[in-house]
Amino acid sequence: MNFTIQGNLSKFNKYGLIYQEPIFVFIFVLNIFFAITATLGNTLILIALQKVSSIHPPTRLFLRCLTVTDFCVGVVVHPLFATSLTQFPSGNEHILSLTVSVFSFTFSGLSFLTSAAISVDRLLALLLGLRYRLVVTLRRVRIAVVCLWFSGILNGLLYSFYSPDVGNSVAFVFTTISVFISVFSYTKIFLKLRQHQFQVQQNAGHEQVNDVRIPLNIERYKKIVYSIAWVQLALFVCYSPIVLYMILRTSRGNTDPGSILLNSALTIAYFNSSLNPILYCWKIRDIRQTVKNTVKHIFNFSG
Numbered sequence: 001m002n003f004t005i006q007g008n009l010s011k012f013n014k015y016g017l018i019y020q021e022p023i024f025v026f027i028f029v030l031n032i033f034f035a036i037t038a039t040l041g042n043t044l045i046l047i048a049l050q051k052v053s054s055i056h057p058p059t060r061l062f063l064r065c066l067t068v069t070d071f072c073v074g075v076v077v078h079p080l081f082a083t084s085l086t087q088f089p090s091g092n093e094h095i096l097s098l099t100v101s102v103f104s105f106t107f108s109g110l111s112f113l114t115s116a117a118i119s120v121d122r123l124l125a126l127l128l129g130l131r132y133r134l135v136v137t138l139r140r141v142r143i144a145v146v147c148l149w150f151s152g153i154l155n156g157l158l159y160s161f162y163s164p165d166v167g168n169s170v171a172f173v174f175t176t177i178s179v180f181i182s183v184f185s186y187t188k189i190f191l192k193l194r195q196h197q198f199q200v201q202q203n204a205g206h207e208q209v210n211d212v213r214i215p216l217n218i219e220r221y222k223k224i225v226y227s228i229a230w231v232q233l234a235l236f237v238c239y240s241p242i243v244l245y246m247i248l249r250t251s252r253g254n255t256d257p258g259s260i261l262l263n264s265a266l267t268i269a270y271f272n273s274s275l276n277p278i279l280y281c282w283k284i285r286d287i288r289q290t291v292k293n294t295v296k297h298i299f300n301f302s303g
Helices: 006-010 020-051 058-087 093-135 137-160 163-203 214-254 262-283 285-302
Strands: none
Touching: 006 093, 006 285, 020 163, 020 214, 020 262, 020 285, 058 137, 058 214, 093 137, 093 163, 093 214, 093 262, 137 163, 137 214, 214 262
16 A cells, blocks of 8 residues: 655745645645544553553553554554644655655554454454464564564665665555454454354253353353454544555556646545544543543543
8 A cells, every 4th residue: 555645746836835725724724623632532541551460461561562653643644644744845745755655654554554454363362262362372472563663664664765666565565464364353353253153052950050250251242342342443444545646556557646636535544543542432431431530530630
């Protein structure tokens, strides 16, 4: 996927604004707003994940990795993208465009790779049972997180310093593999859960004392899986417009990289970083309660 916006920096009016159309002013304001919401929202989620103990530490580390990625989009990508829409001509337009593209490649790739890793983590938790805590250790997850960040950064550097075509190809491969792994993992999870539910119904009334704890564990597992699935679904939905745009661009030849469609698709993709904190609070009760307590503490302290 090519997230470059080089065409944005070639059309200035006398005030230094690239576009006079209201839609581009709206896109600029929207990105500034999303920069604030993504930064504040993911900061609260990071604080909550530090305090919540109901989520297994390796899984919590993966979620923190994804949240840090969203936080970086709010702090870095949104402001740079908005700047590319309002920059005065200075001779550095290509550098700014390249910088936005590099960070977009890095953090977008990280989001897909981390989401795929989380889906595998949840699948292993179901398949391994009691052995999960022995196999999926915090140390191994830390190594996996480092590898994910290295892969994302490497792709950004490939695009910047080696070849945009190579960067596009690597990003496409990473994204395709990540989506395939996620779909496979969740399909396997839902099939296993359905099989377990069928077995519970078949064995109803038999060995009730021995089986009392299983439904409780499965129900707790379901809540975590469904919550993370919502986050991953939002990632796919938000990035679908930019993927469709790139497919159309490839099939129809070069299009204007400063078009309304491209800038709108990029804004929707970046919006995912503001949407995720809302999904965490909506779907995971412990995180929601911790965020509420944190906000109350901040307001009480400031008051």
